[in-house]
Amino acid sequence: xxxxxxxxxxxxxxxxxxxxxxxxxxxxxxxxxxxxxxxxxxxxxxxxxxxxxxxxxxxxxxxxxxxxxxxxxxxxxxxxxxxxxxxxxxxxxxxxxxxxxxxxxxxxxxxxxxxxxxxxxxxxxxxxxxxxxxxxxxxxxxxxxxxxxxxxxxxxxxxxxxxxxxxxxxxxxxxxxxxxxxxxxxxxxxxxxxxxxxxxxxxxxxxxxxxxxxxxxxx
Amino acid sequence: xxxxxxxxxxxxxxxxxxxxxxxxxxxxxxxxxxxxxxxxxxxxxxxxxxxxxxxxxxxxxxxxxxxxxxxxxxxxxxxxxxxxxxxxxxxxxxxxxxxxxxxxxxxxxxxxxxxxxxxxxxxxxxxxxxxxxxxxxxxxxxxxxxxxxxxxxxxxxxxxxxxxxxxxxxxxxxxxxxxxxxxxxxxxxxxxxxxxxxxxxxxxxxxxxxxxxxxxxxx
DNA sequence: CACGAATCCGAGGGTAACTCGCATCCTGGG
DNA sequence: CCCAGGATGCGAGTTACCCTCGGATTCGTG
Numbered sequence: 312x313x314x315x316x317x318x319x320x321x322x323x324x325x326x327x328x329x330x331x332x333x334x335x336x337x338x339x340x341x342x343x344x345x346x347x348x349x350x351x352x353x354x355x356x357x358x359x360x361x362x363x364x365x366x367x368x369x370x371x372x373x374x375x376x377x378x379x380x381x382x383x384x385x386x387x388x389x390x391x392x393x394x395x396x397x398x399x400x401x402x403x404x405x406x407x408x409x410x411x412x413x414x415x416x417x418x419x420x421x422x423x424x425x426x427x428x429x430x431x432x433x434x435x436x437x438x439x440x441x442x443x444x445x446x447x448x449x450x451x452x453x454x455x456x457x458x459x460x461x462x463x464x465x466x467x468x469x470x471x472x473x474x475x476x477x478x479x480x481x482x483x484x485x486x487x488x489x490x491x492x493x494x495x496x497x498x499x500x501x502x503x504x505x506x507x508x509x510x511x512x513x514x515x516x517x518x519x520x521x522x523x524x525x526x527x528x529x530x
Numbered sequence: 531x532x533x534x535x536x537x538x539x540x541x542x543x544x545x546x547x548x549x550x551x552x553x554x555x556x557x558x559x560x561x562x563x564x565x566x567x568x569x570x571x572x573x574x575x576x577x578x579x580x581x582x583x584x585x586x587x588x589x590x591x592x593x594x595x596x597x598x599x600x601x602x603x604x605x606x607x608x609x610x611x612x613x614x615x616x617x618x619x620x621x622x623x624x625x626x627x628x629x630x631x632x633x634x635x636x637x638x639x640x641x642x643x644x645x646x647x648x649x650x651x652x653x654x655x656x657x658x659x660x661x662x663x664x665x666x667x668x669x670x671x672x673x674x675x676x677x678x679x680x681x682x683x684x685x686x687x688x689x690x691x692x693x694x695x696x697x698x699x700x701x702x703x704x705x706x707x708x709x710x711x712x713x714x715x716x717x718x719x720x721x722x723x724x725x726x727x728x729x730x731x732x733x734x735x736x737x738x739x740x741x742x743x744x745x746x747x748x749x
Numbered sequence: 750c751a752c753g754a755a756t757c758c759g760a761g762g763g764t765a766a767c768t769c770g771c772a773t774c775c776t777g778g779g
Numbered sequence: 780c781c782c783a784g785g786a787t788g789c790g791a792g793t794t795a796c797c798c799t800c801g802g803a804t805t806c807g808t809g
Contacts (some may be wrong), residue, residue, distance in 0.1 A: 320786095323785095324786065326774080326787070327786075327788090347654070348653055348655045349655070351765055352766060353765070353766085361789095362790060363790070364767095364768080364790060368788075372766075372767075373766070431654055432654040434652075434653030434654065435566070435567075435652060436566075470718060471721065473704060473708075474701065474718075474722070477703075478725065481697065481700050485696060495689075499689060499693075502689060502729075506725065506729060509728035513721065513724045513728070541755090541756090542754090542755065543755065543805095543806065543807085545756070545805080546757090570795085570796060572796075580758095582758085582798080584758070585798095586798060587756075587757075591797075591798075
């Protein structure tokens, strides 16, 4: 219950539930069009057809509106992943699972521009960073569950899961931001899947052999 | 020459050069301690022992101060990388090069907390996003140069370079933020290197085989 | 020293986040 | 139906902070 980010109070009647919806819809739109920093809470209230006072009745500050949008997004994605991963058979090919997951995420973000907003334009106060990290932990949990007992002996499941989430996140992000639909996008998706898949068999080769370039003083 | 971010004018005399230094030093400290959003330009000026007017003589706005810090950081890293990569012999083991690069980056960030600030707490106006992307392009350039002619036939060098940068970035970030020095950190570094190294030999296996879990309606 | 350029200064203007007291609407018990 | 109390809505006003501007001060140079 973070008073800096959590809703001030829950809407109880239908009327106020609609108010909150209108505020969130307006915010999503204006944030996306003008960027977070450039949109004012007054604009949001105006576009929502709501007074500024009503807005602050439910959200303690501007960040809280962003967080509410972000949480919805995370919930949607988490639900989708639960659905996808729930039916994985014990002997399924994990690379194929990763492939499905990556495509799911890309699809998801095609329908919901919140990703760009949250990952790209959000201001990062300490509170928002913590909020983002909560989502990350959730995803690492999913991955750990998926990987449990399927990695080479001696591998650190949490570490590999963490890296896998990072790779998938970076790959999906790259795809969404920089690879327009088409062959380029397909190649980027394939590479993301291949890279994440390679984590299933890594055994760090402990390659400490010094490279010729390591000519830093005294080396 | 972005008037929203570039310095308003360059300091010509020693006095003003020192003023700019003091402003940047104060800003780095307060940004890091209190977070970007919570620090005011008046605080920065006060801690720098400079009037608010002098601050705005050189920086058009708060973001510009952050950008100046970020650019210095990028310059330092780029110089270090140029130094490291300049001497790579044509037949060097690229995995070892990646290992050296990753360790260099981790070291670099141990001495310079700017990473956390720029990557983690900076607000992202469209201008700042563009600025960050310039740094990314620079790094992808480094990687492309390194990879040129060394990938399996048919591989898209730019794409692989882009993914490699993303993996290294994510790995280094993870190490800095979440892996305290010790065996945990070493393992995370090794995994980062191994993952990036795996990119040297990827041939996307085109694994379209459907997983058992793909039970979405109509699939 | 004189003069122009560079630098410094800080009160104050403007904008946008956020508050507060009151009006209006809804709900449930009598 | 009526009323009391809670829920909701409102928007002018307060506040905080970014940034400007015009004038004072210092520096470099002939």
